[in-house]
Amino acid sequence: MTAQARVAVLGAGSWGTALAALLARHGALTTLWGRDAAAMRAMAQTRRNRRYLPDSELPAELAYSSDLAACVRDADWLLVVTPSHAFGELIDAIAACGGRYDGIAWATKGFEPGTGRFLHERVEETLPGKAGAVVTGPSFAREVVDGLPTAVTVHSESPWFAQRVADSLHGPAFRAYTGTDVLGAELGGAMKNVLAVATGVADGMNLGLNARAGLITRGLNEMLRLGVALGARAETLMGLAGLGDLVLTCTGDLSRNRRLGLALGRGVSLRQAVADIGQVVESVQTVDEVMRLADRHGVELPIARHVQRVLHEEITPTEGLRLLLAREQKPEYPEHFP
Ligand SMILES: NC(=O)C1=CN([C@@H]2O[C@H](COP(=O)(O)OP(=O)(O)OC[C@H]3O[C@@H](n4cnc5c(N)ncnc54)[C@H](OP(=O)(O)O)[C@@H]3O)[C@@H](O)[C@H]2O)C=CC1
Numbered sequence: 001m002t003a004q005a006r007v008a009v010l011g012a013g014s015w016g017t018a019l020a021a022l023l024a025r026h027g028a029l030t031t032l033w034g035r036d037a038a039a040m041r042a043m044a045q046t047r048r049n050r051r052y053l054p055d056s057e058l059p060a061e062l063a064y065s066s067d068l069a070a071c072v073r074d075a076d077w078l079l080v081v082t083p084s085h086a087f088g089e090l091i092d093a094i095a096a097c098g099g100r101y102d103g104i105a106w107a108t109k110g111f112e113p114g115t116g117r118f119l120h121e122r123v124e125e126t127l128p129g130k131a132g133a134v135v136t137g138p139s140f141a142r143e144v145v146d147g148l149p150t151a152v153t154v155h156s157e158s159p160w161f162a163q164r165v166a167d168s169l170h171g172p173a174f175r176a177y178t179g180t181d182v183l184g185a186e187l188g189g190a191m192k193n194v195l196a197v198a199t200g201v202a203d204g205m206n207l208g209l210n211a212r213a214g215l216i217t218r219g220l221n222e223m224l225r226l227g228v229a230l231g232a233r234a235e236t237l238m239g240l241a242g243l244g245d246l247v248l249t250c251t252g253d254l255s256r257n258r259r260l261g262l263a264l265g266r267g268v269s270l271r272q273a274v275a276d277i278g279q280v281v282e283s284v285q286t287v288d289e290v291m292r293l294a295d296r297h298g299v300e301l302p303i304a305r306h307v308q309r310v311l312h313e314e315i316t317p318t319e320g321l322r323l324l325l326a327r328e329q330k331p332e333y334p335e336h337f338p
C-alpha cells in the first residue's frame, strides 16, 4: 500500500479552503495554511471558514496552520491558492523555508502583476529543480466544497507530477484531467476573468442573450489568437482551461468577475463594486497584463482592450459597447487560424 500524500494548501480563501477540503476527503493528509492565525484557530475549532465559505462544514480530517515553515517542511507537495497579487511574495517565502517537497502546484489564475510574467515562470525562477503544475478549469469553490460534480485539468511539464496532483484531487464527483500545456492552461484561466467582465457588463445593461453569446464566442477567438501567438495549444484553450472556464465565468452568477461586470453595467462605480464583492476580483489585476502580452506580440484583442479602458474608467460601459459595435466589418477568422 502506498503512503498517503502529505499536502500543504497555502492560501485559506474560498478556493484554497475548498481544495483543501476536497483533498482531505479524498484521503490526502492535508494542512490548510493561512496568514491569519486567529482565523486559522477559529477554523480548527468550528470546522468552518466563516469569512469565505460560511455555509459549508469542513471535513474532520483537515488540519489548519498559520506556520508556513512547518507546513512546507512537512509536505510531499504544495498547492498555492492565493490571489495573483500575493503569489510572488508567497513563492519567495516558500523558497526561504527550504523543505524536501518535490513539487509545487498552484490554482491561482492570473499573471505576476506589473510584469506580465506567467506564474510558472515565477516558480521556475525562484524554485529551480522543483516540479510545477497548474490546476485550472471551470470550478466554483462553493460547488466543489458542497460536493457537486466538477471537472478540472492539471498541466505540468513533469507528467509524473501532474498525475500525482490529479490522483490526489480526483474522486467520485471531481474529475481531474492532465496535460502538458502549462502556458495554455494558465492563459485560459487568466483571460476568462477579463472576458467575464465584458459579458457581465452586457448582461448588466440588459443587452440580451444574443450579445452574451456573441461576446463569449468572440472572446474565445481572442483567447485563441493570443494563445497561439504565445505558443499555447489550441486544444487547451478549447478545453476545460479555456472554453470550459469561459462559459462558466461568463454565465454563472457565482463568478466575482462576472458580478463586477454586472455592477458596472448597472452604473455602479468600480470601487463600490469591488468593495461589495469583498473577495478577490482577478480581472482588475489581470487585464493590464493581458494587454501587455498582446501588445508585445502584436495581437489585437478588442474586447479585452475595451474591458481595460472601462476598468481604468477611461470610458463608460456604454461607450465601450458603442466602440466595439462600430468596429470595421471583417471575416470571422483570418485565413490561417488558429
Ligand atoms: N473561488 C473560486 O471559485 C476559484 C478561485 N480561483 C483562483 O484562486 C485564487 C484565490 O482566489 P480565492 O480563494 O477565491 O480568493 P478569496 O478572495 O476567496 O481569498 C483570498 C485569500 O488569499 C489570502 N491572501 C491575500 N493576500 C495574501 C498574502 N499576501 N499572503 C497570504 N495569503 C493572502 C486571503 O487572506 P486574508 O483573508 O487574510 O486576506 C484569503 O485567504 C485566485 O487567483 C482565483 O482566481 C480559481 C478557481 C476557482
Ligand SMILES: O=C(CO)COP(=O)(O)O
Pocket (backbone or CB within 6 Å): 109, 137, 138, 139, 140, 193, 196, 245, 248, 249, 254, 255, 256, 257, 258, 280, 281, 282
Ligand atoms: O475561476 C473561477 C471559476 O473557475 C472563479 O471565478 P471568479 O474568480 O470570477 O469568481
